Amino acid sequence: MKQNKEVLIVGAGPTGLVLALELAYRGVAFRIIDKNDGPGESSRAMLVVPKVLESYKKFGLDQTVSEKGIRPEHINYYVKNMKKSAIPLGRLGRGQSAYPYVVTFPQDEHEKVLLEQLKKMGHSVEWKTAFDSLEKIDDMNKVVLKKQDETVTGLFDYVIGCDGASSSVRKSVGITFSGETYEEIFYVLDAVIDGKITHEESGSFVFVEKYFALFFPLRNRQTTRGIGMFPPDLVRSEAFSFEALKPRLENEFSITIQKKNWFSDYKIHRRTADQFNQETVFLAGDAAHIHSPAGGQGMNLGIGDAVNLGWKLAAVILDDVDEALLRTYESERKRLAESVVSRTDNAFKVMASQSKVSQLIRTRVVPLAAFAAGQSEWLQSQVFKVLSQLYISYDESPLNNQGTSKLKSGTRLPYADGEQFEFKREAGWQLHYFNEAPDFSLFKKEIPVELIRRRWTDKTSKAGFEKDYLYLVRPDGYIGWTGKPGSTKELFDYIAVWIT
Known part of the structure; x- marks a missing residue:
């Protein structure tokens, strides 16, 4: 093995941290920087899916995340405060994975687990270090970094932008972030909430005619995370405060919000980078793709980027494999990201639309479909396959051969016999x-x-x-x-x- 190449990871969110762990695990030297003072203390991402837990097995983090998070037993569907149906989540994926469940685990706590593991492996994040600019010099990337009042430069063979939707790395190489911003305003709330739509072991979708919300247990058994759409009349009056929203939620959902821990409003985007790499500069996570939170796919998709890119970088750097291997990163992950962005966009537009048809879908069709899924093991397995990201395959990857086996190249190694x-x-x-x-x-x-x-x-x-x-x-x-x-x-x- 040889190591004569420098790797810079920009951004220490989940995507950047998992990429760092992948490289550290394989013995690749790197630096990881972040412009912030330290890890985040609040976040919107909360769902960890089985595909991620499978990837965490080699770090010994699969059980850590499963035990520190909460495994929701059901997802309940309410219209206002009336329960219409429920889908069991506790063992939804029996026979599909060693982790037949999803975990709710706040991103800020998740990042702390990843940082602790990175420390155990002998690495740390360079906080308060911002990416400023990049210039190509022959085959190298000359990067200007700003550390508080100090400006430093470095030469790197590979630069990976894991620095979010406003990625400075992406902008520095002129890659377009194509897509749109939705008009709807969303909120995220961490609070102590009383009411029959909140459960210690289950999540709840709550629908009314003009908007919807999702509630999940969080941190401890007395705290709830709420994510939802601002009622259209509050949007029209630009009343985006918690104080304006609180009485509406309490009245229409029959809940009492006893204590607010954190609240923020935000807009949702659907965008995909036109390229996932330009020569030796790569994009991953929200720097490459961003979409509605439907299905909790965003953070998990970014972690999948890190896993895919990590082993390929290691092979090229340490084993002298041809750099054509790195080009398969874009061909595999970009097609997948475009598919997820399109699917979540279609779902979001139906769920957020103010048309009579969408109102009917929210309050009648979705609860009925959920009821049907709750009664059918086959439907439950299909729901799990999509939610868990176990459906992901690379059918058109350059890495595939044209074998005649029923199990085609590019598909995930099936889970069988617990082995x-x-x-x-x-x-x-x-x-x-x-x-x-x-x-x-x-x-x-x-x-x-x-x-x-x-x-x-x-x-x-x-x-x-x-x-x-x-x-x-x-x-x-x-x-x-x-x-x-x-x-x-x-x-x-x-x-x-x-x-x-």
């Missing part, structure tokens, strides 16, 4: 097989691929595996190559291009 995460613990390339492994001694140099012999069971068959196939699994848990044991040349050709 998947033990196999992925080391987070390197792995070749999974059931009967016969290829003879790696025929390859001309050492191959950094772990051979994993799987047990053949009814569960592995049901998950889609085929007994006479080989499955080469990427460090992020997606299948890169499939083939039969006799496909040794094709396998070695793939390894020569993407791994060694």
Whole structure:
């Protein structure tokens, strides 16, 4: 392994911190900076999905986050203060993941967990250090940083902008952030709330004709996070204060807000960067894509960016893999981000519209659909697949081969028989097989691929595996190559291009 390249991560939110952990785990040197004094003390993001918990396994953070957060047992649907239906969340994803649940865990507490882990791995964030400008000098990036009253410069091979929707990194290289800002005004509230729509172990969607809100237990069993849309009449009168909103919520939702801990209003955007990288400058998280909070996908999507980019950077820097591998970051993550932005945009426009049809959907159709999902295990599994981000695949990735297995390249390694995460613990390339492994001694140099012999069971068959196939699994848990044991040349050709 070699390390003669400098990496700069700009932004120490969840995306930047997870990217730092990914690089630290693999032994890549880096610096991570943030313009703020320290980690945030308030935030809107709160949902942690199973796909993220799977990625946290190698750091030992999967159980930490699960235990520190709250696992909502149900999501309840109310029209005003009348409960119409509920979907069970506690074991919604049985058989799909080792983490068949979602976790509510405030972003500020989440960041503290990530920072503590980063410290254990021998790294820290350079706080009060702002990215100012970037200039290309040959193959390097000359970056100007501002540390309080001091200006310093540095040369970096790679710069990764994880610095949010107003990304200075993105602006410095002239990448357009295409999209729009919604007219609606939203609020986020942390408070002690009494009322039958609030539950210690469950979340609640509350709908009225012209707006909606979401409430989840938070921090401890007596505190609730509320996220919702300001009533249109308050928007027209520009009454965006908590004092203006409080009586409306208490009256229409039949609640009592006893104590406000934090309140903020904000606008929602739907935007995607036209490029996710420009040469050796990359964008991740909100710097690359931002959308409505529908489904709690935003922070989790950014963490997925970090996982995807992290192992690829490590392979190029430490193992001298061709930089074509880094170009697959944009082709995989940009297409996914565009899909999520489009889907959440469509959902948001229906839920926020003031049309009679949308009002009917909010107060009649959605509760009925939720009731149907609550009665059907199949519908619940489909809801979980989307909510959990386990549906994500890279069907058109340049990393895929054209194998004939039912499990296609680019799909997530299926969860079967409880074995998947033990196999992925080391987070390197792995070749999974059931009967016969290829003879790696025929390859001309050492191959950094772990051979994993799987047990053949009814569960592995049901998950889609085929007994006479080989499955080469990427460090992020997606299948890169499939083939039969006799496909040794094709396998070695793939390894020569993407791994060694």
